Amino acid sequence: MTITDRFARPRVAVLGATGCVGRQVCAAFADADYEVIAVARRFAPQIAGYRYRSLDVGGADVPRLAHMLTAERVRVVVNATGGWGSTEQEMTYSHVGLVKRLVEAVAEVPQRPRLVHVGTIHEYGPAAPGTVIDEDVVPAPTTMYARTKLAGSEEVLRATAAGDVDGVVLRVVNVFGPHPSPASFLGALSAKLRTVSPGQPLELSIAEARRDYVDARDAAEAVLRAAHAGVTGEVINIGRGSAIDLRDLVYGLVEAAGLDAGAVRELGAQVTSKGGDWTLSSTDKARELLGWRAAVPVAESVRAMLGALPVSA
Numbered sequence: 157m158t159i160t161d162r163f164a165r166p167r168v169a170v171l172g173a174t175g176c177v178g179r180q181v182c183a184a185f186a187d188a189d190y191e192v193i194a195v196a197r198r199f200a201p202q203i204a205g206y207r208y209r210s211l212d213v214g215g216a217d218v219p220r221l222a223h224m225l226t227a228e229r230v231r232v233v234v235n236a237t238g239g240w241g242s243t244e245q246e247m248t249y250s251h252v253g254l255v256k257r258l259v260e261a262v263a264e265v266p267q268r269p270r271l272v273h274v275g276t277i278h279e280y281g282p283a284a285p286g287t288v289i290d291e292d293v294v295p296a297p298t299t300m301y302a303r304t305k306l307a308g309s310e311e312v313l314r315a316t317a318a319g320d321v322d323g324v325v326l327r328v329v330n331v332f333g334p335h336p337s338p339a340s341f342l343g344a345l346s347a348k349l350r351t352v353s354p355g356q357p358l359e360l361s362i363a364e365a366r367r368d369y370v371d372a373r374d375a376a377e378a379v380l381r382a383a384h385a386g387v388t389g390e391v392i393n394i395g396r397g398s399a400i401d402l403r404d405l406v407y408g409l410v411e412a413a414g415l416d417a418g419a420v421r422e423l424g425a426q427v428t429s430k431g432g433d434w435t436l437s438s439t440d441k442a443r444e445l446l447g448w449r450a451a452v453p454v455a456e457s458v459r460a461m462l463g464a465l466p467v468s469a
Contacts, residue, residue, distance in 0.1 A: 163286070165191045169230045169269075171213055171258070172237035174200040175335045177274060177328070180376035181234050182206055188380055193228055201229040202335075213237065214254035220410070221261035225269065232270045232383045233262055240301070240339040241243075247304040255308035263320040271312065271323040272382045274375075275278050277368065277393060279306040280326055282432040285366070290438035291327075291391050316389040324382050326375075329395035329437050332405075333371035333452065334460040342405065346461045358415065361423045365433035366399035371452035371460075381446040395437025396450040408458045 168185045172178040174195035179202045182192045186206070194203035197212045210225060214237075225233065229381050235258055239250030255273070262271050281296035297303045308327045316323040336343030345360070352358055378394045407417050442448045 165189060165319050166231045167191045167193060167197055167228055168227060168232040168234060169193045169209075169228065170234045170236060171195045172235065173203050173206070174198070174239065175236060176331055176333075176335050176343075177372050177379075178234075178236035179203065179335060179376050180333075180372045181236050181379050184373075184376040184380045185232075185234075185383075190228045190232070213258060214249050214259060218257055218260045218264065221257060222264035225261060225265050226267075229267070230265070230269045230454055231267075232272065233258070234352075234379055234383070235271070235273045236379070238274075238276075238305075240337070244300055244304075248299050248307075250378045251301075251304035251308040252311070255311045259311050259315045259321055259323075262323075263315065268322055270383055271316075272326045272379050273309060273319050273323060274379065275306050275309040275328050276302065277329045277395065277435055277437055278302040278432065279309060283434050283436070285434045285435065285462055286436075288436050288438050289393065289445055291441055306424055313389060313391070322388050324385070325391045326378060326382055326386060327391060327393050327437075327453070328375050328378075329368040329370050329393075329435055331372050332369050332461055333457040334463075335372070336461050341402075342409070342461060345406065345409060349409060349415065349462065352413070352415055354415060355419065356415075358420045360406060360420055362403050363401040363433060366436075367402060367433075368395040368398065368435045368437045369400055369405070369454070369457070370394060370396050370450050371457040374450045374452050377451075378442065378446060378448045381448050383410065385446055387445050388447065390441075392441050392445060393437045393439070394442055394448070395435075395439060397437060397439040399434065399436040402453065405451075405454075405458065408455070409461060412459050413460050 168190045174196045192206040194206040195209045280293045314324045316320045
């Protein structure tokens with residue numbers, strides 16, 4: 157194989173490739189005929205089909221990261237990393253320090269790659285019920301998670317405004333669908349339901365909340381489109397555009413697991429959240445700039461959380 161053959165296909169480096177969104181981003185780019193370079197601290201079976209580079213981006217020095225991106229001739233870099241740490245130090249490491257190193261490294265690559273940074277809708281802070289959150293909302297996050305995620309997104313936007321990187325920020329709503337994060341409420345619930353036998357009493361704490369959810373596969377499609385879009389320095393919200401009652405999702409999961417919803421006893425304790433009890437994203441900018449909208453039906457996303465085979469739309 158010649159050097160020309162080796163680099164015939166465009167290459168994307170996906171940071172956080174083993175996560176809920178990252179693994180779907182890898183699949184979306186592979187389907188688009190990219191050669192995927194899966195970057196993660198540890199190898200996992202779900203990235204076995206891709207080129208794997210072991211790297212803790214948060215702890216890597218900038219020259220090493222820049223050298224890796226340059227040597228691999230990466231055209232697109234996707235930052236799908238994230239953490240659910242419990243301390244300010246952990247959150248800052250995952251969401252701020254890592255992004256600073258990444259931005260500096262991308263700026264050093266001679267043939268500058270496109271940078272797509274996956275942020276969160278929670279960067280805007282709490283929203284009053286009924287509010288549609290568009291990109292003109294001034295961010296005012298109150299939780300540690302949201303504050304540090306915002307700081308990371310702002311690093312990308314500052315570097316882009318300075319002309320150092322060609323970047324775009326996607327603020328993604330709550331994610332569900334296949335392989336949910338075990339640290340999320342729905343992910344933990346899905347795991348719990350797999351251990352429950354039919355007819356067994358089930359006690360659940362369900363928050364009074366309505367949230368916008370997007371399937372991880374839809375989010376990955378938005379990332380792919382953002383990689384090719386002729387826009388830079390933009391913040392684009394990625395959401396379904398509907399606020400789903402959390403209780404409906406919970407009971408949908410119970411029924412999809414083959415369990416009796418009548419056996420559920422709701423507890424009074426509130427469910428803590430890294431975000432808010434109301435999220436509803438505007439979808440206008442995503443449609444206008446990316447030609448994107450959510451396509452996976454909610455019922456299919458619910459089934460996929462339990463490992464059921466998805467039903468084609």
